[in-house]
Amino acid sequence: MAPDPWLSMYDSTCHIAQEIAEKIQERNRCQRNGENATKLNVTIRSSLQNLKEKIDQLKDLLLRAISTRQITQLEGDRRQNLVDDLLTRQRQLQASYKNDGTEPDVIRSSLMTGGVKRGVTNPWLLEETEETRGLGFDGIRQQQQRIIQEQDAGLDALSSVLSRQKQMGQEIGNELEEQNEIIDDLTNLVANTDDKLRGQTRHVKMVDKKSTSCGMLVVIVLLLIAIAVVAVWPTH
Numbered sequence: 001m002a003p004d005p006w007l008s009m010y011d012s013t014c015h016i017a018q019e020i021a022e023k024i025q026e027r028n029r030c031q032r033n034g035e036n037a038t039k040l041n042v043t044i045r046s047s048l049q050n051l052k053e054k055i056d057q058l059k060d061l062l063l064r065a066i067s068t069r070q071i072t073q074l075e076g077d078r079r080q081n082l083v084d085d086l087l088t089r090q091r092q093l094q095a096s097y098k099n100d101g102t103e104p105d106v107i108r109s110s111l112m113t114g115g116v117k118r119g120v121t122n123p124w125l126l127e128e129t130e131e132t133r134g135l136g137f138d139g140i141r142q143q144q145q146r147i148i149q150e151q152d153a154g155l156d157a158l159s160s161v162l163s164r165q166k167q168m169g170q171e172i173g174n175e176l177e178e179q180n181e182i183i184d185d186l187t188n189l190v191a192n193t194d195d196k197l198r199g200q201t202r203h204v205k206m207v208d209k210k211s212t213s214c215g216m217l218v219v220i221v222l223l224l225i226a227i228a229v230v231a232v233w234p235t236h
Helices: 005-032 038-067 073-098 104-112 137-232
Strands: none
Touching: 005 038, 005 073, 005 137, 038 073, 073 137
16 A cells, blocks of 8 residues: 555654754754854754745645545544644754754753643753653654554554444344334234224124024014914814
8 A cells, every 4th residue: 555645744854853953963063062063054944944844734735634534533633743743843943953052962852752841941851751762863763653653553443443333333224124124014914904804894793684684584484474374274
């Protein structure tokens, strides 16, 4: 699968930020040793402008991807956090570029913490985490890529679970529709059977009524015959 263009641009932007931090450290060493750092300052200033443009492009691409639903809201939030982290690094690099006396280790430590925390008045006094302590810039970049890959794997797993749940919901919905159709058929069958029973009941009542009438007629006829016989029977 082809790499995501946004993530590729993010990686290249992080690399630019790391290179700027290294150039700032190199400039500070030159200034402490009394060497000319004019060329480095020009390079750093140009790189800072390039970093700002890259971050603006990342923000625009992210906004477009979210508005057109090319990525999920969860992925959009994760990428927004990455952009915010880059913005924090940019401000720190800009500040360290203007502050010629900042020590390299302090610059590196502040960059690795991911931003200024509430209640801390001096962002350069933040301590580096244990995960990044002792790592070079390439090592830190690899660690960031590993974290992003783990997050992507977690998102893929979550997407798979949600997909299975959606499929289960669709199957349950289909089964409910089939059950409703069966219930409707049974209802219609019961209604038809009830109508037939009512019709048969009326027919039986009519037959019973006719049978009763015929029996009474036979009795009357027999009585009339008996009376006639008696009337004509000779008396002695």
